[in-house]
Amino acid sequence: MDRPGAEALMVADAVVIGSGPNGLVAANVLADAGWSVVVLEAAAHPGGAVRTAELTIPGFRHDLYSAFHPLAAASPVIDALGLEHYGLRWRHAPGVLAHVFPDDRSVLLSRDVERTAESVGSFAAQDAAAWRAEYARYLDVRDDLIRALLRPFPPVRAGLGLLTTLGVAEALRAMRVATMPVRRYGEERFAGEGARILLAGNAMHTDLGPNQAGSAVFGWLLAMLGQDVGFPVPQGGAGSLTEALVRRLESRGGRVECSRPVTKVLVARGKAVGVVAGGDHVRAAKAVLADVPAPVLYRDLVGADLLPGTLLDDIANFDWDDSTIKVDWALSGPIPWRSAAASAAGTVHLGVDADGLVQVDAELGSGRVPVRPFLLLGQMTTADPSRSPAGTESAWLYSHVPRGGHWPAERLATWADGVEDIVATHAPGFRDLVLGRVVSGPRDLQSGNPSLVDGAINSGTAGIHQQLVFRPTPGIARADTVIERLFLASASAHPGGGVHGAPGANAARAALASHSYYGPVYRPLMRGLHRTLHPPKH
Incomplete structure (x- = not known):
């Protein structure tokens, strides 16, 4: 296993590859159980897709990637860590989300249900x-x-709780909703465009279009979470969430080592025993947890020679989500929206109406850059005044584009100019406010965070064919x-993308189970299940 002259410079109970939120949650859960943990991060700073920097001007x-965090605010995984004791503070914009239609009508999602009801009404x-x-209905099953989702x-216990609350008939109707396209769901539940576009626009935070199966549950859940916990942001930047996770881990003896790219998972007699990082061997006495995309783990860090052919075939069919382009602006003042709802909201959707969302999805599905893109814009100083000097605004925008496109600097600049024209249509004078821009x-x-493969921000499609089992x-x-x-502790694992920490917590619990009192039963059971799914090579 070892190369000649190699020396294990470090031994820990668990080695965690990657310091994204899932990796840090996993490390904290293991440290709480008394394990010694080291987190190895390739980048110079921890956080993965949860980082903050002065990107435009001082x-x-x-926020370099993830910005608003309704899933983190609602996650029992995050809540159990008590990160408020380690410096995390949530801030909210006056409004949660506004969708601005091409004709300048707008609808507002607010944490005040009466205000939202008035808007959709x-x-x-x-x-x-x-x-x-x-x-x-959401509050009844929340x-x-x-x-159950995380x-x-x-999810046996949570599933039984849902069945008890709903009853068999309503549970079957809920299962139908879980497979529905969000456009159809909106049409069944609401008569007007306002409520329907709130659901469909939130579904587009994934890579699922309004007519795709399974999009209803994503759009509905994000809309209901917005009504419930809002779309909060960490005070000072998304990186404050990372800093709180690191502080908590270090208070329990764990370590995060940056600029330590892992290049190989060491395997002996079918078991992971450590990793190679920067040419050094780091031994894992009990487990290796990988907060990296599944194809990277299997093909690059483990290697095809150690994997069953059926698994390699499945990984070859791994379906990524769409690519992304992001624009960050330093603005000399708040965006001068014509819409009062947009001025109040932390998150603004714009560019298209409901039919436009269908067209965007069709263009992406056919490999074309949308002519009229669906745009997601964040007003960060509106949500958290600490993000920029008084009277200014730190803002960003992102949109999906097809995978595999060629985007040299000139093409990106042209695309961003077009996006600014769309914003200025609804906020005259917007372009005069731009002090700095980064596209x-x-x-x-991907260069800033290798886990965002070709700009895929959810570590794999949210399509129903790549969810659950x-x-x-x-x-x-x-x-x-x-x-x-x-x-596997990344968003490539169930339940998927979003800053909720569930893949990391699930991986940590699995590692603990394999070394628990039930380990002699758990390990052979898992081994047998995997051999049934992926017969070993002969």
């Missing part, structure tokens, strides 16, 4: 009561639903892998 703090009077009823599949294409995003490949929807003591 004094303007920009301006499109169709009966939708005010329908929205209140929708939110009441805790069990979130636990725990390993099948990041798919390759730029199909994520990242057809299997058992658990963090355990075909290599014993190696666990």
Whole structure:
């Protein structure tokens, strides 16, 4: 296993590859159980896609990737860590989310359900009561639903709780909703465009278009979370969430080592025993947890020679989500929206109406850059005044583009100019406020964070064919892998993308289970399941 002259410079109970939120959550859960943990990060700073920097000009703090965090605020995984004791503070914009239609009408999602109801009711009077009823249904199942979504599949305890609350008939109707396109769901529940576009626009935070199966549950959940916990931001920047996770880990004896790229997972007799980082061997006495995309773990860090052919075939079919282009602005003042709803909201959707969302999805699906893109814009100083000097605004915008496109600097600049024209249509004088601008294409995003492969921000499609027991490949929807003591802790694992920490927590719990009192039963069970799914090479 060792190369001649190699020396193990470090030994820990667990080695975690990658310091994104999932890696740091996993490390904290293991440290709480008394394990010694070292986190190895390739970049010079921890955080993965949860980082903040002065990207444009001094004094303007920009979230490099993830910005608003409704899933983190609602996540029982994050809540259990008590990060408020380690410096995390949530801030909110006056409004959660506004969708601005091409004709300048707008609808507002607010944490005040009556304000949201009034807004959607301006499109169709009966939708005010329908929205209140929708939110009441959400509150009835909230805790069990979130636990069911974030725990390993099948979520037995949370599932029983949902069944008890809903009853068999309503549970079957809920299962139907879980497979529905969001456009159809909106049409069944609401009469007007306002409520429907809130659902469909939130579904587009994934790579699922309004007519795609499974998009309803994503759009509905994000809209309801916005109504419930808002779209909060960490005070000072998304990096404050990372800093709190690191502080907590270090207070329990764990370590994060940056500029330590892992190039190989060491395997002996079918078990992960450590990693190679910067040419050094780091031994893992109990487990290796990988917060990296599944194809990177299997093909690059483990290697094809140690994997069953069926798994390699499945990984070859791994389906990424769309690529992304992001623009960051330093603005001399707040964006001068014509819409009062947009001025109040931390997140603004614009560019298209409901039919336009369908067209965007069709163009992306056919490999074309949308002519009229769907734009997601964040007003960070509106949400958190610490992000830029008083009277100014730190803002960003992103949109999806097809994978595999060529985006040289000139093309990115032209695209960003077009985006600014769209914003200025709804906010006259916007371009006069721009003090600094940085445009990041798919390759730029991947360069800053290798886990964002070609600008894919969810570590794999949210399509129903790659969720639950199909994520990242057809299997058992658990963090355990075909290599014993190696666990997948990234968003490529169930339940997928978003800053909620569930893949990391699930991986840590699986590692603990394999070394618990039940380990002699757990390990052979997992080994048998994996051998059934992926027969070993002969």
